[in-house]
Amino acid sequence: MKKIIIAAMALFVIAGCNTSKEQKWDTTVVPAVNGLQIPAGFENWAVIAVSHRIDRSSVRAILGNDIAVEAARSGNTNPYPDGAIIAKVAWEAKEDEAWPDAIVPGKFLIAEFMYKDSKKFAANGTGWGWARWIGPERKPYGENKEFEQECIDCHSPVEEKDWVFTYGAPFK
Numbered sequence: 001m002k003k004i005i006i007a008a009m010a011l012f013v014i015a016g017c018n019t020s021k022e023q024k025w026d027t028t029v030v031p032a033v034n035g036l037q038i039p040a041g042f043e044n045w046a047v048i049a050v051s052h053r054i055d056r057s058s059v060r061a062i063l064g065n066d067i068a069v070e071a072a073r074s075g076n077t078n079p080y081p082d083g084a085i086i087a088k089v090a091w092e093a094k095e096d097e098a099w100p101d102a103i104v105p106g107k108f109l110i111a112e113f114m115y116k117d118s119k120k121f122a123a124n125g126t127g128w129g130w131a132r133w134i135g136p137e138r139k140p141y142g143e144n145k146e147f148e149q150e151c152i153d154c155h156s157p158v159e160e161k162d163w164v165f166t167y168g169a170p171f172k
């Protein structure tokens, strides 16, 4: 009997792992002051687009979890569906050692995230949660919760596009 129960529990765990798309969090990283945590495994998310800030001399990859990537690829972005998380990862821009005309990622600078939940984040007027971590040590950005307003103010030119600058890059 005991064996059957253990086998059933094991099956349940395996099935749970395969079907659960629930977002997990990296609890080894200090949360942002607003309580948001860094999504576990975001390094493996798919690319929505890339960008290059010439004024900041940095290159960026804009990545998304499954919900965000699906929405970006299908143009279902105004508004983005709840559960979508968009990441922007920035590196120092540097010349490729073997080909100086190529600008490639250098030092890791920041990873920042927008978390869509139209109910949970209704109070800040955007329906998104905002958080940023700095440097390889992944230090949370911001002294207090007010830092969100900085993010929101700068994203206000795209308020009509659900506060998102990035569009899904074409692949053909």
Ligand code: HEC
Binding pocket: 051, 052, 053, 060, 062, 086, 087, 088, 112, 113, 114, 130, 131, 132, 141, 147, 148, 150, 151, 152, 154, 155, 163, 164, 165, 166, 167
């Ligand atoms: C100085 C203006 C400015 C500030 C402040 C700012 N952003 Fe952005 N953000 C941008 C611009 C411009 C883009 C477009 C792509 C790029 O810059 O590479 C962007 C893109 C993003 C993206 C990718 C999705 C999109 O909108 O294109 C995320 C995620 C993001 N920002 C999060 C944040 C968070 C979190 C904060 C606050 C901690 C923040 N941003 C503060 C200007 C800003």
